[in-house]
Amino acid sequence: MTTRIEYTNHDHDTCIHAALERAAEICYARGQRLTALRKQVLELVWHSHKPVGAYDVLAMLSKGQDRPAAPPTVYRALDFLQEQGLVHRIASLNAFIGCSCPDTPHVGIFLICEKCRTTRELAHEVGGEASLLPIQDLADSTGFQTRGALVELTGLCPACQLEKADA
Amino acid sequence: MTTRIEYTNHDHDTCIHAALERAAEICYARGQRLTALRKQVLELVWHSHKPVGAYDVLAMLSKGQDRPAAPPTVYRALDFLQEQGLVHRIASLNAFIGCSCPDTPHVGIFLICEKCRTTRELAHEVGGEASLLPIQDLADSTGFQTRGALVELTGLCPACQLEKADA
DNA sequence: CTTGCAAAGATATAATATAACATCCAGAGC
DNA sequence: GCTCTGGATGTTATATTATATCTTTGCAAG
Ligand SMILES: [Zn+2]
Ligand SMILES: [Zn+2]
Ligand SMILES: [Zn+2]
Ligand SMILES: [Zn+2]
Numbered sequence: 001m002t003t004r005i006e007y008t009n010h011d012h013d014t015c016i017h018a019a020l021e022r023a024a025e026i027c028y029a030r031g032q033r034l035t036a037l038r039k040q041v042l043e044l045v046w047h048s049h050k051p052v053g054a055y056d057v058l059a060m061l062s063k064g065q066d067r068p069a070a071p072p073t074v075y076r077a078l079d080f081l082q083e084q085g086l087v088h089r090i091a092s093l094n095a096f097i098g099c100s101c102p103d104t105p106h107v108g109i110f111l112i113c114e115k116c117r118t119t120r121e122l123a124h125e126v127g128g129e130a131s132l133l134p135i136q137d138l139a140d141s142t143g144f145q146t147r148g149a150l151v152e153l154t155g156l157c158p159a160c161q162l163e164k165a166d167a
Numbered sequence: 168m169t170t171r172i173e174y175t176n177h178d179h180d181t182c183i184h185a186a187l188e189r190a191a192e193i194c195y196a197r198g199q200r201l202t203a204l205r206k207q208v209l210e211l212v213w214h215s216h217k218p219v220g221a222y223d224v225l226a227m228l229s230k231g232q233d234r235p236a237a238p239p240t241v242y243r244a245l246d247f248l249q250e251q252g253l254v255h256r257i258a259s260l261n262a263f264i265g266c267s268c269p270d271t272p273h274v275g276i277f278l279i280c281e282k283c284r285t286t287r288e289l290a291h292e293v294g295g296e297a298s299l300l301p302i303q304d305l306a307d308s309t310g311f312q313t314r315g316a317l318v319e320l321t322g323l324c325p326a327c328q329l330e331k332a333d334a
Numbered sequence: 335c336t337t338g339c340a341a342a343g344a345t346a347t348a349a350t351a352t353a354a355c356a357t358c359c360a361g362a363g364c
Numbered sequence: 365g366c367t368c369t370g371g372a373t374g375t376t377a378t379a380t381t382a383t384a385t386c387t388t389t390g391c392a393a394g
């Protein structure tokens with residue numbers, strides 16, 4: 001049984017804070033440096049439960065600064081965060097989202113709402129990784145050696161289904 | 168049991184020809200116009216079993232022309248071909264590949280070789296669509312209403328595994 | 335102190351994709 | 365045949381995403 005998460009009416013500051021704490025622990029344990037910039041980018045990515053573009057991060061990062069940041073600044077930070085498994089890239093949106101379970105490496109499985117863009121990661125949930133096995137098996141049976149994967153489902157989140165029914 | 172397809176040493180002209188024939192039939196049956204340009208773009212996408220970028224198509228299309236084609240020309244043709252299910256977009260590569268089973272609409276499942284880029288579509292094969300069911304079920308259990316999906320596995324194709332063993 | 339190295343800054347440019355408007359052309363109806 | 369019409373294509377400009385390259389900074393080991 002999968003727990004249903006409601007993103008409306010939740011204390012998102014807690015989400016952000018927890019993510020930053022865990023990121024710091026993980027990087028410390030691995031001898032990696034979660035610098036101020038990297039931490040700030042991670043915080044901006046966690047700004048919502050919707051994937052955020054690199055240039056959105058760039059804009060947020062630059063807001064109120066005398067000199068705006070340049071693209072490589074953001075991309076480098078995002079590269080680091082991806083390497084550490086702290087964020088995932090959503091290929092279908094050219095955007096990034098914080099990983100909800102960065103402790104162990106995993107293939108991300110994402111449910112992306114076409115209407116509100118709210119995106120939920122399933123991989124870490126009960127049965128998440130297991131649900132990939134049939135595809136893996138099929139790939140194996142063709143002699144393919146899988147090293148990475150990308151699973152993105154698009155559709156309507158529960159909240160947006162209700163809205164649609166109202167209209 | 169899945170049939171193993173070898174892309175080395177096959178008569179690829181036959182692949183291309185068959186794909187164009189079927190595309191013509193499908194478009195005719197649907198009252199859609201497979202114009203000369205669209206057909207040419209489809210042929211260029213089928214040029215290999217590797218995903219091809221829009222600008223690669225553009226370059227091939229423009230070769231030997233007095234005035235080179237412009238990006239919208241190619242993107243419009245690719246949009247049409249995608250709508251008709253004749254090509255798929257590979258999000259992780261920003262590239263396009265001919266669909267090997269365009270008769271019925273389906274979610275593409277792709278095996279992408281990291282070394283030679285040869286890409287194989289599994290969705291249409293025995294068990295292909297079925298292999299998505301566990302993920303679908305998991306999505307359903309969270310109340311998500313799935314409308315589309317994207318599955319891309321990266322790794323090594325059989326041929327490149329052998330090469331690696333040689334080295 | 336200085337030397338080395340990773341991170342970040344700065345500049346330029348590449349690669350991918352779309353907006354907006356003009357023109358063409360095949361087929362329907364007269 | 366002629367004209368009207370709508371989809372397809374041509375054309376120009378620009379938006380969006382990402383990277384290459386070189387310089388500077390900051391920190392810590394020796
Ligand atoms: Zn994750
Ligand atoms: Zn939604
Ligand atoms: Zn072939
Ligand atoms: Zn290969």
